[in-house]
Structures are given as structure tokens and as C-alpha cells.
Amino acid sequence: MGVKELVGGLVEMIAVWVLALVSAMGLLLWNNSRRRRKRLATYGMTVEGTVIDNKRLGEQRFCPVVRYRVGDEKFTRVARRPLPARCHVGAKMPVRYDPNRPSDAEVLTT
Numbered sequence: 001m002g003v004k005e006l007v008g009g010l011v012e013m014i015a016v017w018v019l020a021l022v023s024a025m026g027l028l029l030w031n032n033s034r035r036r037r038k039r040l041a042t043y044g045m046t047v048e049g050t051v052i053d054n055k056r057l058g059e060q061r062f063c064p065v066v067r068y069r070v071g072d073e074k075f076t077r078v079a080r081r082p083l084p085a086r087c088h089v090g091a092k093m094p095v096r097y098d099p100n101r102p103s104d105a106e107v108l109t110t
Contacts, residue, residue: 040106044096045070049107051087052076062086064109068095070102079107 049068056062061082068075077095087093097105 036104037106040096040098040104043098044105045099046094046096046108048092049077049095051089051091051093053089054086057082060084064091064093064107066093066095066107068097068105070097073102075103075105077105077107079109081109083109 047068047070049066051064052067053065054062055065055078061084063079063082064087065076065078068077075097079093094108095105096108097103
């Protein structure tokens with residue numbers, strides 16, 4: 001076996017390990033996101049937020065930017081799910097938040 005074959009095999013092995021590592025990280029992030037949504041759905045509190053802007057995603061899709069208040073603190077959150085039309089600034093939209101960490105929230109667009 002020559003040096004060329006040895007280096008080629010090493011590069012291939014590194015590529016496989018990098019792909020496996022990226023895949024594992026993707027699965028961990030997906031699982032954490034799923035657990036977070038489930039925790040918010042189970043234990044979260046819901047408040048009324050106000051649309052303050054719209055974030056454009058492509059030509060016909062928008063994510064509302066919503067400000068909500070918990071106690072004396074104000075928070076801002078961008079909806080995760082895009083909508084087919086802009087929301088009117090000033091429109092009311094529900095926000096579910098973690099009572100232990102009010103900054104951890106999701107805008108309920110459906």
C-alpha cells in the first residue's frame with residue numbers, strides 16, 4: 001500500500017467521522033427542541049403578545065415579531081412558523097412561555 005492510498009483512506013475515514021458527528025449533533029438539537037416544545041405545552045403559561053414587526057422569509061412568507069410582558073419585564077420573540085401574509089402591527093397573538101424562564105417562549109401561530 002502506497003502513501004497515496006493511505007492518505008486517501010485516512011481522508012475518507014475522517015469524512016465518515018465528520019458526517020457521523022454532524023448527524024449526531026443534529027439529532028441532539030432536534031431532540032432538545034422537541035423536549036422544549038413538549039415542556040412548554042405541558043407547563044407553559046400563555047399571555048397575549050402584540051405584533052411589533054414582520055420578518056420576511058422569501059417572497060410570500062412572514063414571521064411575526066411579537067412583544068409580550070411577564071410581570072414588569074418585556075420580551076420579544078419571532079414566531080418559528082412562517083405565515084402566508086403579514087400580521088398587522090398591533091395585532092394580538094398568544095405567546096406561551098416557561099414560568100421559570102419567561103424569555104423561553106414560543107409564539108402560537110396556529
